[in-house]
Amino acid sequence: MLLMKDIVREGNDVLRKVTDEVTFPLSDETKKLAEDMMTFLKNSQNPELAKKHQLRPGVGLAANQVGVSKAMSAVLIPDADDNIIMEEMLINPKVIRQSVRKVALGEGEGCLSVDRNVPGYVPRANKITIRYQNMDGEFIEKTLKGYEAIVCQHEIDHLNGHLFYDRINQENPFFVETNMLILE
Numbered sequence: 172m173l174l175m176k177d178i179v180r181e182g183n184d185v186l187r188k189v190t191d192e193v194t195f196p197l198s199d200e201t202k203k204l205a206e207d208m209m210t211f212l213k214n215s216q217n218p219e220l221a222k223k224h225q226l227r228p229g230v231g232l233a234a235n236q237v238g239v240s241k242a243m244s245a246v247l248i249p250d251a252d253d254n255i256i257m258e259e260m261l262i263n264p265k266v267i268r269q270s271v272r273k274v275a276l277g278e279g280e281g282c283l284s285v286d287r288n289v290p291g292y293v294p295r296a297n298k299i300t301i302r303y304q305n306m307d308g309e310f311i312e313k314t315l316k317g318y319e320a321i322v323c324q325h326e327i328d329h330l331n332g333h334l335f336y337d338r339i340n341q342e343n344p345f346f347v348e349t350n351m352l353i354l355e
């Protein structure tokens with residue numbers, strides 16, 4: 172099972188490379204990696220297992236965060252009552268439509284690959300349509316807004332070599348762009 176020791180931290184070049192397109196049919200190795208990534212997220216959101224294995228809770232994990240430069244991310248988003256509202260392996264994901272209107276989390280963002288707090292708003296499109304492939308290679312288009320849109324943009328950024336703090340306004344980290352929504 173994947174543990175925190177398997178997560179690559181900032182400074183490692185693999186986090187700054189554009190990841191390679193995933194080809195189909197998936198190799199057994201790639202299938203296992205996808206399963207391991209989703210299992211990591213589930214374990215990280217389970218209080219007992221997270222405590223037992225010292226896991227930081229995560230709602231997403233990109234393959235390059237475990238050192239594999241492939242364009243795939245696991246996303247596991249619970250709602251306030253711990254009901255899963257999104258459980259997807261995003262393979263070769265692309266944002267094909269995005270709103271002009273931006274959104275940012277009021278408490279900023281964090282990252283399993285960044286062992287420090289970097290304060291500031293991370294402006295992202297409030298509404299996006301993504302096109303990706305599932306584990307069978309089928310193309311799926313999904314429209315997301317608010318928190319789900321934020322998480323998926325955070326993951327797709329990873330696959331393109333970006334980290335959340337690249338998007339924080341350096342002059343004024345809490346600058347609110349015109350019409351930007353702040354999500355508390």
Ligand SMILES: OCN(O)CCCc1ccccc1
Pocket residue numbers: 228229230231232233236276279280281282283284321322325326329
């Ligand atoms: O790449 C995933 N990871 O570092 C875990 C944190 C994910 C995440 C945290 C805050 C806002 C959006 C996404």
Ligand code: NI
Pocket residue numbers: 281282283284325329
């Ligand atoms: Ni991250």
